[in-house]
Amino acid sequence: MVLALLQSPPGFSPIDRTNEAASNQAANLAPHATPPTVTPLERLPLDKIKLPAGFKAEVYSFGHPGGRTMAIGSNGTIFMGTRQLGRVYAITNRDGKREVKVLLQGLTQPNGIVVKDGALYVLAINRVFRYDDIENKLDNPGPGVELTDKFNLPTEIHHNWKYVDFGPDGKLYVQIGSNCNICEVNPGIHGQIRRYNLDGTGMEIVARGVRNTVGFDWHPVTKELWFTDNGRDWAGNAGPEDELNRVATGQEGAFYGFPYCHAQGIPDPDIRKPNACAGVTLPAALTGPHSAGLGIKFYTGNMFPQSYRNVAFIARHGSWNREQEFGFDVVVARINGGRARIEPFMTGLLDEKTNMFYGRPSYVLQLADGSLLVSDETNGAIYRITYQAR
């Protein structure tokens, strides 16, 4: 009977094929819950946050439970996507204070949000909506224009909460995750980054063999695409580590290894094939075991010291499939050609002694003044990081 499961056709990508004995991990590891309730200001873990000298964190906004992805409109409205709670928030400024409103609700995992030419695009698994002139319609966004049929995205939900952004080429880049922990996927459908014209035409596959990226950005100088990718679970506490990858110019469509080859060339213990890593584009950097690197943004502002110019900030959501928790921070990736070096930046939300975490950094966003916003999904808050030379 179990055998029959394992022989299901590729493309349907049915189940996890992990070998539980081999992972040698505690049997009771489980994903962390995200509270749907408001964390009040006085309970936010601001005092836990540690930053390099001269940097300071403050609370930018709170009261948006489950808020993850951030996109900013030209009038300064911050839009936030969520996963389970199904809401999209709009955060506006009034008299130096933030006002939070629930803009949309009842969507299925609306993690994919982006603003272009005054329109908010919302991607919820396979559904695609555009809300034109959104910053003038925050009180009544209406039903929007539904583009779902035009994009024709897969409907499987697992690992398919979207990340989307517009590239330097003006195209919409869209995540299509692998809908399992580890399995053969249909490489024509899952485990990709694609790009589309705004109306859903002209689909091209930009990266293949990607387990689940939920964050990407373009290098400000080279204009190359860099993306985070979350490694598989149940193959041990040590990883395989998550990845920071680059799509080099001219290498669009390259294969990044899933499900056969992970990290810097580790063949998968469950899905085996000869020369598992042949032809695989290996990562620019490893970003830690089960660390769950989500949002990534290159820094182009003037507020932070010169040494932060063009570095990438990566929010690491933090592990669940690991006995000793790992991540729950923001790191810096310093890029050198096709390689990157990872350094700590915002720490303190993980207490290694008690194995407890106080918040989960999810996405980063640079404001016009060069300060950096970091969203904390667990606490439904955004922190703003500023710098002042001493």
Added chain:
Amino acid sequence: MTFLFALFLAQASCASCHGEDGNSKIANIPSLAGQPEFFILNQLFLMREGVRPIESMKPLVKDLKDSDIDALAKHFAGLEPRPSGESIDPALVKRGSELAVTLRCASCHLPNFAGRQQMPRLATQRVDYLVHSMKEFRDNKRSGADTLMSNAVAGLSDADLTALAHYAASLGK
């Protein structure tokens, strides 16, 4: 105050379906007694906001305040879970227990299937509801939820799900 309100609300508007003591006597309606508090809270949020739409509950949940939800969750979490009285087939229990190991159900729902946090209690739950809910996950119909659950039952046959349900329901508290 909130406690009394929750008790009143539970008796007035939930008991007819979910049972006087939180243990359902009606096919395909889940028992709520002994569910983890966070699970009930989370589900009521998802229902209120239309992420998990349940037609028959819509009028009841649409105006609930966060604090009402909190009180209802505490109320049902504190009740004693009891078996539904449906017949349990030992052969299916055995098969279900084997499947549960392969599919690692206990990593989330705990070895005694008592659930924790966002992960529901399965032990002593109604067999028919367990089958129904797993089909919904498998068939992409309860999609707002944590997608790891859809992943856990992806590709399973109805017979597999029935075996898992008998196993889960057979577990005591």
